[in-house]
Amino acid sequence: MRPKRIAILGSTGSIGKNALRVIDALGPEYEIVALTAHSNIELLAEQARRYKSRFVAITNADYATRLSELVGDLDVELLAGPDSLVEIAQLEEVDIVLTAVVGAAGLPAVLAAARKGKILAIANKEPLVVAGELLTRTVKENGGIILPVDSEHSAIFQAMQAGSREEVSKIILTTSGGPFRKATAADIQNVTLEEALAHPVWDMGPKITIDSATMTNKALEVIEAHWLFDMPVEKIEVLVHPESIVHSLVEFVDGSVIAQLGTPDMCFPIQYALTYPRRVTGIGKRLRLEEIGKLTFEKPNLETFRALSLGFEVARMGGTTAAVFNAANEAAVQEFLAGRIKFVNIIESIEHCLNKHSAKTSVSLEELLEADAWARKEVEKRAKEHKSIRA
Numbered sequence: 572m573r574p575k576r577i578a579i580l581g582s583t584g585s586i587g588k589n590a591l592r593v594i595d596a597l598g599p600e601y602e603i604v605a606l607t608a609h610s611n612i613e614l615l616a617e618q619a620r621r622y623k624s625r626f627v628a629i630t631n632a633d634y635a636t637r638l639s640e641l642v643g644d645l646d647v648e649l650l651a652g653p654d655s656l657v658e659i660a661q662l663e664e665v666d667i668v669l670t671a672v673v674g675a676a677g678l679p680a681v682l683a684a685a686r687k688g689k690i691l692a693i694a695n696k697e698p699l700v701v702a703g704e705l706l707t708r709t710v711k712e713n714g715g716i717i718l719p720v721d722s723e724h725s726a727i728f729q730a731m732q733a734g735s736r737e738e739v740s741k742i743i744l745t746t747s748g749g750p751f752r753k754a755t756a757a758d759i760q761n762v763t764l765e766e767a768l769a770h771p772v773w774d775m776g777p778k779i780t781i782d783s784a785t786m787t788n789k790a791l792e793v794i795e796a797h798w799l800f801d802m803p804v805e806k807i808e809v810l811v812h813p814e815s816i817v818h819s820l821v822e823f824v825d826g827s828v829i830a831q832l833g834t835p836d837m838c839f840p841i842q843y844a845l846t847y848p849r850r851v852t853g854i855g856k857r858l859r860l861e862e863i864g865k866l867t868f869e870k871p872n873l874e875t876f877r878a879l880s881l882g883f884e885v886a887r888m889g890g891t892t893a894a895v896f897n898a899a900n901e902a903a904v905q906e907f908l909a910g911r912i913k914f915v916n917i918i919e920s921i922e923h924c925l926n927k928h929s930a931k932t933s934v935s936l937e938e939l940l941e942a943d944a945w946a947r948k949e950v951e952k953r954a955k956e957h958k959s960i961r962a
């Protein structure tokens with residue numbers, strides 16, 4: 572049998588590197604055909620050499636010349652610029668596109684892969700948030716499939732197999748609660764970047780780590796689940812579970828609740844997306860419940876984490892609001908990571924944009940991208956104002 576041919580968009584990131592570890596262990600049935608990065612050319616070149624990738628793409632074209640020197644002796648085709656992601660995503664030579672880039676920047680590529688009917692293993696949740704209706708429709712129309720890599724959505728996808736979609740009464744997304752789980756709204760006023768980056772359970776890229784600290788990540792995941800599972804917002808709940816062993820749950824109409832458990836290791840959902848519908852021996856650490864002892868659950872604190880309630884509201888409203896929510900967050904997180912705004916300014920930026928935005932209900936891709944660009948500019952403008960107030 573021919574090996575499954577894989578393109579990893581964002582191979583130098585946290586998910587990308589874990590995916591390569593999983594693929595290493597899966598053996599010759601899986602072949603890396605294409606790898607991409609934004610600026611980390613050293614690691615990308617090393618990966619291209621090791622996995623004999625036939626294509627590499629660097630989305631920041633400024634690094635193309637240096638990269639071509641690093642891979643000059645390899646039999647590899649080099650692509651550069653943001654559009655190179657789209658080219659990789661629709662390659663004839665690729666069966667599975669694993670999307671592990673960060674942010675809405677992955678949207679054109681994931682749509683291109685959907686149009687080609689590829690198997691889409693999606694870690695990159697932002698495109699689903701921004702253009703969930705368009706993306707899921709395009710996948711359906713072209714005979715493709717989305718296999719979730721986000722751990723909660725992988726858990727739901729697995730638990731859903733215990734019944735039919737009509738038999739589901741609700742889905743429950745779990746969250747570790749992040750580094751500020753016990754904090755009050757007053758406590759988070761002056762948290763530092765270092766504190767916000769110190770996630771108690773997961774080791775992830777900086778953007779999603781900050782999203783977890785604000786709980787915007789869970790808000791994005793509510794919207795992601797709404798589109799992925801075609802589930803009304805009223806049937807989606809969030810439950811805080813600090814141990815991060817129960818990755819999410821599905822309640823069926825008869826009252827039975829099916830959960831998926833495992834040690835907190837992204838290798839599990841990555842592997843399941845790659846081998847679905849099969850299960851094979853994996854590299855993730857086995858769960859020993861007797862070592863964990865007890866599993867605890869609590870309600871999320873909606874006063875401290877305003878982003879979470881907003882996420883539900885945005886999922887209900889649809890249209891351009893999710894694009895604005897996501898873009899405002901991406902831009903604000905960037906400003907926070909760069910030290911230009913405070914932690915609490917992230918949620919304020921999102922609220923400001925949503926209040927000022929005139930939402931459209933029925934939308935085209937152009938309108939979504941327009942809303943996205945508007946929100947980013949708005950946040951940058953506010954960040955400059957914050958700076959001048961503080962100066």
Ligand code: NDP
Binds near residue numbers: 674694
């Ligand atoms: P990282 O920041 O670790 O990696 C991001 C990857 O995307 C890198 O390869 C990076 O390249 C590339 N990249 C950065 N900016 C761009 C751009 N503008 N265009 C194209 N590529 C770009 O992120 P994570 O791996 O943590 O997260 C990736 C996605 O997966 C996110 O959407 C996140 O929400 C989701 N996710 C992540 C989880 C995790 O455990 N990390 C868990 C669940 C979901 P370079 O290295 O050159 O900068």
Ligand code: MG
Binds near residue numbers: 721722723792
């Ligand atoms: Mg998740």
